[in-house]
Amino acid sequence: MQKYELFKKVNKSVEDMDLVTARTYMEENFEALDENKHQLNRNARELLKFFAEKREKGEKPLTRQELSDLKSMNIYSTRFDVRGLKLLIKDKESLLMKKEALGYLNTDAKTLLAGMGAIEKG
Numbered sequence: 873m874q875k876y877e878l879f880k881k882v883n884k885s886v887e888d889m890d891l892v893t894a895r896t897y898m899e900e901n902f903e904a905l906d907e908n909k910h911q912l913n914r915n916a917r918e919l920l921k922f923f924a925e926k927r928e929k930g931e932k933p934l935t936r937q938e939l940s941d942l943k944s945m946n947i948y949s950t951r952f953d954v955r956g957l958k959l960l961i962k963d964k965e966s967l968l969m970k971k972e973a974l975g976y977l978n979t980d981a982k983t984l985l986a987g988m989g990a991i992e993k994g
Contacts, residue, residue: 885897941967949977952980968990
């Protein structure tokens with residue numbers, strides 16, 4: 873993909889509020905976009921700045937599998953399916969230790985996981 877097409881697609885994705893697609897383009901082409909951020913519209917530049925700050929802090933974006941696991945945790949917690957939740961969080965300690973993962977959990981999941989000792993109460 874040429875740079876002109878990339879800028880056009882990122883700007884269009886941000887305008888259409890398709891932030892998942894915009895994020896994918898930005899993560900895959902971060903250097904090219906950062907060097908030529910003047911080609912991006914204002915909202916796309918702000919989004920790029922946000923991802924740059926996260927990158928500087930050393931935070932890595934969550935994978936699709938991790939996001940799917942967090943969504944499942946929310947579903948089990950909302951249904952109060954403690955047994956299913958316990959099975960799901962087995963071997964997911966590293967996911968629950970990530971700060972950005974906690975932002976994707978709903979109140980039910982945070983309460984149940986804190987009660988189980990899987991996350992810190994906060």
